[in-house]
Amino acid sequence: MSRYLISFLFCCLLHNTTKAQVFNSFYGNVVNQSSFDSVQQNLLDFESLGIKEPGTAALTNTLIWLKNKYQQFGYTDIVIDTFDFIGNEAYNLIVTKPGTTYPNTFVVVDGHYDTKTGTGTNDNGSGTSIILETARLLKNIDTDYSIKFIHFSLEEVGLVGSYHFVNNIAFPNGMDIRVLLNIDEVGGDITKTNNTIVCERDESNPTAANAASHAFTDTLDTCVQLYSNLFTEISYAYGSDYMPFQAKDYVITGFFEKNETPHRHQATDSIAYVDIPYVYEITKATIGSTMYFAVARDSANSINEWDENNFSIYPNPTSEHLKIVLKQKNEVIKKIEITNQLGEKIFVKDNINFTSETINTKPFKTGMYYLMIESNEKISIQKFIKK
Numbered sequence: 346m347s348r349y350l351i352s353f354l355f356c357c358l359l360h361n362t363t364k365a366q367v368f369n370s371f372y373g374n375v376v377n378q379s380s381f382d383s384v385q386q387n388l389l390d391f392e393s394l395g396i397k398e399p400g401t402a403a404l405t406n407t408l409i410w411l412k413n414k415y416q417q418f419g420y421t422d423i424v425i426d427t428f429d430f431i432g433n434e435a436y437n438l439i440v441t442k443p444g445t446t447y448p449n450t451f452v453v454v455d456g457h458y459d460t461k462t463g464t465g466t467n468d469n470g471s472g473t474s475i476i477l478e479t480a481r482l483l484k485n486i487d488t489d490y491s492i493k494f495i496h497f498s499l500e501e502v503g504l505v506g507s508y509h510f511v512n513n514i515a516f517p518n519g520m521d522i523r524v525l526l527n528i529d530e531v532g533g534d535i536t537k538t539n540n541t542i543v544c545e546r547d548e549s550n551p552t553a554a555n556a557a558s559h560a561f562t563d564t565l566d567t568c569v570q571l572y573s574n575l576f577t578e579i580s581y582a583y584g585s586d587y588m589p590f591q592a593k594d595y596v597i598t599g600f601f602e603k604n605e606t607p608h609r610h611q612a613t614d615s616i617a618y619v620d621i622p623y624v625y626e627i628t629k630a631t632i633g634s635t636m637y638f639a640v641a642r643d644s645a646n647s648i649n650e651w652d653e654n655n656f657s658i659y660p661n662p663t664s665e666h667l668k669i670v671l672k673q674k675n676e677v678i679k680k681i682e683i684t685n686q687l688g689e690k691i692f693v694k695d696n697i698n699f700t701s702e703t704i705n706t707k708p709f710k711t712g713m714y715y716l717m718i719e720s721n722e723k724i725s726i727q728k729f730i731k732k
């Protein structure tokens with residue numbers, strides 16, 4: 346991944362400091378089962394596989410290594426997606442974990458495993474290691490949505506693997522992707538203090554999915570704060586495997602290191618320059634975020650966040666007013682927030698205690714909005730349209 350330094354101004358302006366969700370102790374327990382040693386070992390193994398350029402044995406051996414890892418974790422739905430690149434076969438690895446409620450809607454967690462010039466231990470051994478550890482821990486956790494862990498090949502020669510997947514598999518088949526979390530080059534710069542991760546969102550044309558990308562990226566930002574010790578910064582998505590999805594209006598978000606390594610695409614991109622504790626913190630953030638996006642459930646407990654079915658709103662589309670009614674009789678609404686397509690909060694009502702509410706939507710501009718309600722037990726989000 347390469348990137349130019351961008352202005353923080355726009356990001357800071359829209360940066361959302363209000364937590365749209367609260368710490369979930371079940372998610373926290375799973376996050377705490379992640380292993381520093383596993384992440385470190387993944388990085389070492391990735392490095393030892395060599396320089397993973399098109400047509401090399403190292404690239405194929407890395408695919409085999411990844412496939413073996415998923416088999417060890419107990420995954421069975423493992424697909425090798427083969428494509429051609431200038432006379433060489435290349436391979437994406439796609440591993441699917443079925444969801445219990447929405448099996449045909451996917452949360453995608455992806456990163457590339459090919460490298461340029463060096464072994465790519467940061468770019469992108471870091472993302473690869475994080476995805477593996479996330480998949481290891483989520484194997485036996487129930488999620489409402491299905492999860493696809495995708496390791497793309499040939500990102501470094503022009504996002505070739507991800508373009509192939511989007512244009513030949515996902516888009517033609519109408520694959521329903523709730524959100525895609527791309528993880529690329531998150532090893533940091535060992536000579537600096539690495540305490541901040543950049544959360545990336547869609548700020549490009551086409552724009553139909555930008556508002557949803559902003560909302561999910563706000564959620565990602567909050568999950569980082571809830572499940573790791575890192576600070577966050579919001580920026581725009583650029584130059585990695587989420588862009589072919591972006592081009593087709595899929596909802597994307599991503600992680601990228603704040604301190605950019607000077608070793609990218611060099612023979613020196615090795616573990617000696619990777620901040621392993623930083624990669625471990627991003628692993629924790631990824632596990633928490635993936636559980637949140639896929640709506641993980643503790644089978645022994647009914648706590649549920651982001652449940653669209655928790656309340657009903659009508660009329661939708663609305664013109665003059667919107668009525669909110671909770672479906673569970675034992676719940677009360679504590680807080681209501683409405684966010685517009687730019688990610689700006691335009692309505693907040695706090696410290697409340699009732700089972701239904703009517704909001705005057707007359708002053709709202711025409712467009713799509715996100716309504717978040719916090720009840721005594723759950724946090725739920727629904728979209729509505731103002732005519």
Ligand SMILES: [Zn+2]
Nearest residue numbers: 346468469529
């Ligand atoms: Zn990369």
